[in-house]
Amino acid sequence: MPAAAATEVDQTWTIREIADEFEVTHRTVRHYEDLGLITPERRGTVRVYHRRDRTRLALILRGKRLGFPLEEIRTIIDLYDRPRGKASQLEYVLDQIDERRTDLEQRRRDLEDAITELGEFERRCRADLDRLA
Amino acid sequence: MPAAAATEVDQTWTIREIADEFEVTHRTVRHYEDLGLITPERRGTVRVYHRRDRTRLALILRGKRLGFPLEEIRTIIDLYDRPRGKASQLEYVLDQIDERRTDLEQRRRDLEDAITELGEFERRCRADLDRLA
DNA sequence: GTATTGCTTTACGTTTACGTCAACGTCAAG
DNA sequence: CTTGACGTTGACGTAAACGTAAAGCAATAC
Numbered sequence: 570m571p572a573a574a575a576t577e578v579d580q581t582w583t584i585r586e587i588a589d590e591f592e593v594t595h596r597t598v599r600h601y602e603d604l605g606l607i608t609p610e611r612r613g614t615v616r617v618y619h620r621r622d623r624t625r626l627a628l629i630l631r632g633k634r635l636g637f638p639l640e641e642i643r644t645i646i647d648l649y650d651r652p653r654g655k656a657s658q659l660e661y662v663l664d665q666i667d668e669r670r671t672d673l674e675q676r677r678r679d680l681e682d683a684i685t686e687l688g689e690f691e692r693r694c695r696a697d698l699d700r701l702a
Numbered sequence: 703m704p705a706a707a708a709t710e711v712d713q714t715w716t717i718r719e720i721a722d723e724f725e726v727t728h729r730t731v732r733h734y735e736d737l738g739l740i741t742p743e744r745r746g747t748v749r750v751y752h753r754r755d756r757t758r759l760a761l762i763l764r765g766k767r768l769g770f771p772l773e774e775i776r777t778i779i780d781l782y783d784r785p786r787g788k789a790s791q792l793e794y795v796l797d798q799i800d801e802r803r804t805d806l807e808q809r810r811r812d813l814e815d816a817i818t819e820l821g822e823f824e825r826r827c828r829a830d831l832d833r834l835a
Numbered sequence: 836g837t838a839t840t841g842c843t844t845t846a847c848g849t850t851t852a853c854g855t856c857a858a859c860g861t862c863a864a865g
Numbered sequence: 866c867t868t869g870a871c872g873t874t875g876a877c878g879t880a881a882a883c884g885t886a887a888a889g890c891a892a893t894a895c
Contacts (some may be wrong), residue, residue: 585871595872600853614860614873631812636769638851649823659831666824673817679764680813684806690782691799698792718841728842733883747843747890772882 581610582618591626601629606643635676645669714743715751724759734762739776768809778802 588595601607602616607625610617625646632642648666653659721728734740735749740758743750758779765775781799786792 634812656834659827662827677813679767680810694792694795701789
């Protein structure tokens with residue numbers, strides 16, 4: 570038995586398999602394909618998913634958990650995949666990175682404020698509860 | 703001139719004023735009212751917004767920036783306003799707080815992962831750029 | 836007066852993110 | 866060879882979050 574079979578590097582998956590694994594429906598996966606977020610290989614008519622597609626799907630779902638619209642998510646993951654041979658392209662990418670970071674850091678502030686407030690609120694509630702006991 | 707006028711405590715605003723200030727449309731503000739997220743006073747037919755409404759609107763918009771759906775936002779800010787005289791109510795509120803926190807902390811992890819990845823990506827880009835120079 | 840400005844409601848339109856059929860192809864099992 | 870199990874492409878439906886247009890009152894501006 571060849572060693573390659575043990576850690577199969579170019580393993581592929583069917584749409585049902587990745588849908589189940591990422592806990593989304595096949596419809597969702599195909600919707601992301603319609604929007605150009607994933608582009609699985611085609612063998613004849615059938616979709617074949619590679620590790621690359623799984624990576625992208627993970628990025629998409631995290632983007633969604635963070636509340637980004639799918640179109641915006643596409644520009645982001647496209648950014649990661651974009652060819653950046655020339656200096657001008659790299660400058661552009663670095664600019665985009667900066668915008669992203671600004672956005673993400675705003676979110677982080679919002680998030681930390683929310684968590685802090687929640688903590689203070691909890692303290693008050695516990696104090697009220699103690700008072701009742 | 704009475705001292706109260708200097709730091710007017712029960713100042714009120716029109717819908718246009720708060721919409722402009724929070725950089726949303728009046729339509730948006732009214733939509734939030736339709737969903738029960740804000741309940742401004744009515745003088746006759748006209749809406750009069752108090753400081754309380756501004757606080758709520760700020761909470762709503764932060765919730766939106768964090769990607770929460772409006773219905774979920776409503777349950778959260780209702781939680782903050784809910785009467786909690788009895789122990790059973792306080793227990794309930796504390797449970798809800800716990801759920802909220804779990805959610806927010808998941809988001810924080812996602813967010814920090816995203817920021818980290820962005821940083822690594824930037825490093826690689828800068829390295830590429832240096833190589834070209 | 837009336838004309839404009841600002842607020843109101845009602846109601847239908849739009850975009851995003853899928854869900855939900857319907858109708859069909861295909862491949863291995865019985 | 867037909868029956869599933871899984872795959873495919875449309876095409877239409879839906880919920881959320883507003884946008885937009887129509888039509889009306891109400892106070893100030895001229």
